[in-house]
Amino acid sequence: MNDSSPVFDHVIVGAGTAGCLLANRLSADPKCRVLLLEAGGPDNYHWIHIPVGYLYCIGNPRTDWLFFTEADPGLNGRQLRYPRGKVLGGCSSINGMIYMRGQARDYAQWAQITGDAGWAWEHCLPHFLRHEDHWRGAVAGAHGAGGEWRVEKQRLRWEILDAFAAAAREAGIPASDDFNRGDNEGVGYFEVNQRSGIRWNTSKAFLRPVRGRANLTVWTHAQARRLLMEGSRVTGVEVQRGTDAPVAVRAAREVVLCAGAIGTPQLLQLSGIGAGERLHALGITPRHELPGVGENLQDHLQIRAVFSVEGVKTLNTQANSLLGQAAIALEYLLKRSGPMSMAPSQLGAFTRSSPDQPHPNVQYHVQPLSLDAFGQPLHRFNAFTASVCNLNPTSRGHVRLRSPRPEDAPVILANYLSTPEDRQVAADSLRLTRRIAAMPALARYRPQEVKPGVQFQSDEELARLAGDIGTTIFHPVGTCRMGAEGDAGAVVNPRLQVRGLAGLRIADASVMPTITSGNTNSPTLMIAERAAQWLRAGG
Structure with a gap:
């Protein structure tokens, strides 16, 4: 990598639901230099903030990646629009605003799959409460008050x-x-993430209050093209800002992927991390064999x-x-x-x-x-x-590259209704x-x-x-799932570190081994909260 490359302690890819929280938490240490990358633009579009405006944000290139699924046999050959937020706040800027954690049994299953009791409900709950600001106020063991994430009645x-x-x-x-x-x-x-009838996205909640920190840099219209590696260590990201030539940025500690269940596996595969045979067939040099990358797609x-x-x-x-x-x-x-x-x-x-x-x-x-x-x-x-x-489909799909070009949308096949x-x-x-x-x-x-x-x-x-x-309710998860040591299909370990690589962690909905029983936005925030704790502790 060029010695003139800008250096940060952490480079976060994706300023969506997870990325905004992580930028807030990591930059709280004034000695920690944080770069937050967002392929979309600022969240200054008025329809983001008026709740019914999701109608004008989904399918809009200003706020949406404009993905479609492949023709799906389970849908009798139909394709579906597959909205993903491309703007500060990510999907929290265009989603249905429903506050939902899921069921305790979801997290018990995660603990069993990962072999880590720390993913059980009782250990995850404090990480929900930490950022919650519930309309009821603090309720012991149930709700938090004073956090950044506002929850109100409709x-x-x-x-x-x-x-x-x-x-x-x-x-x-x-x-x-x-x-x-x-x-x-x-x-x-349902309870909703709104403040006085206005959408409350993660950009407002976590990013705007800390944009003045000298150690936090935010780049919009900045698309990550590939991860940079030296041997088995990820050292940075190649980034294209608008129409400028790509530049390299270096992470002295870790790169954290928060690009979501579609963007994260796409970036990994573009970087040569995934199923080597498929990557080689596209002309991409395999750098690290992880066959689970892009597999295990689940949706409601x-x-x-x-x-x-x-x-x-x-x-x-x-x-x-x-x-x-x-x-x-x-x-x-x-x-x-x-x-x-x-x-x-x-x-x-x-x-x-x-x-x-x-x-x-x-x-x-x-x-x-x-x-x-x-x-x-x-x-x-x-x-x-x-x-x-x-809530708990047994059908599994995948996210795979269509081409080695970062600007080409990936192949998204959900395989809905593919099991008896x-x-x-x-x-x-x-x-x-x-x-x-x-x-x-x-x-x-x-x-x-x-x-x-x-x-x-x-x-x-x-x-x-x-x-x-049937149609998607916009809850894709699981494409870089976590798992126990020796689990060949797992992409990350229970601390969300990518298996076999140093300097790379994933903190978004892609790490869920199984989908939660309900809307997935707030569980993604909980995952990011846990990742921030580990990153700040250096483990």
Whole structure:
């Protein structure tokens, strides 16, 4: 490496959910020089901060990498848009803002897979609490106060959602006022990462308050092209800033990858770290054999059932009139409430897809609206959508290079519904949705199934329908998973150090060995919090 290369103690690749927290924590030591790299731009786009603005951020090159999956056999050959944040704050700038930790059993499984009891729920919980600022205030063993990560109640309710919650209770799902105590079974309104009706992303929470630190450097529009190595040690990163020629930056201590479940394995493979045979076939010189890089992709596939209703207001009709749109805008302007403050999903439920399931294995996202597909116009009749996802899919996909060019999007194949277990859960989930919709609490609204349609009844029909209508809920994880010593498929050890290499650690959703039972943003923050502790301690 050129001796004139700028030198930092730590180089963090990706200023998203994990990267912003890490930059905050590591730069708290004034003697530690930190460089934070972000391929996207600043988070100064107004639609990032208005909660409903996710509609204008997903699919927008200003804020999204614009990835698509490959044609997926489990989706009957369909491709899906695969949003990933390309902006300060990363996915926390474009996601659904739902605060969700997952279930205690998720972390017990991590502890078992890694052979490290430190990943159990009781040891992870303090790292959630450290950065939490919960609307309830501090609650011993449950919630924290005064941290950077604001958690609030939603600022709206809908009659049709209250009725769905009542119907869910009639169907045997208990009420819940807190999904984050380790057992999230129940039905209730989601809590969100907002402050007074405005999105609270990790750039605002962790980065902006410390941008003035002399030892913290932030580069935007700076894409990492490959890792630089000397023998088995990673020494830095080759970075391209805008249209300038690539430059090398050196890390005296460690490079930390926070580019996410898609970007991190892509960068590793571009650097010759991965399955050597596949890399060689693309003309990339293999530098370090790690066959697990890019494998083990997991995601939550949501299956959207739409029911038309009568005698109740939904967003469909409210937002389809000029008067309704004006009222929505005025309410947000004056009160920071109403539909413009909405997370994409407001009401949630966690339950069992069938009685023989040992624990809650599906999650509902229920919305007072309906549309044919994300980005399409709302229907002109009143309706609600009950989306249900398998929390613990057994299907596994991969992220692999398409070419040796960093600017080319990788191959993303999720392999949804590729196992009998996942297809059965999909069929059972649709039946459960129908059972809830048939409960007395909803009867006065005369719900009629519009999608997928009551003509589909058998397991085979419903599983195929799930492939026709299922879509990602934007939770990819697992592509650089952690594991125990001797686990050939593991990419990092329980302290998130890349196996067989010095000077390289991963701290993002890619290290999850199995997906958490719910939305994945806040578990990623917990992972980054733990990584920061180890990095500051030098271990």
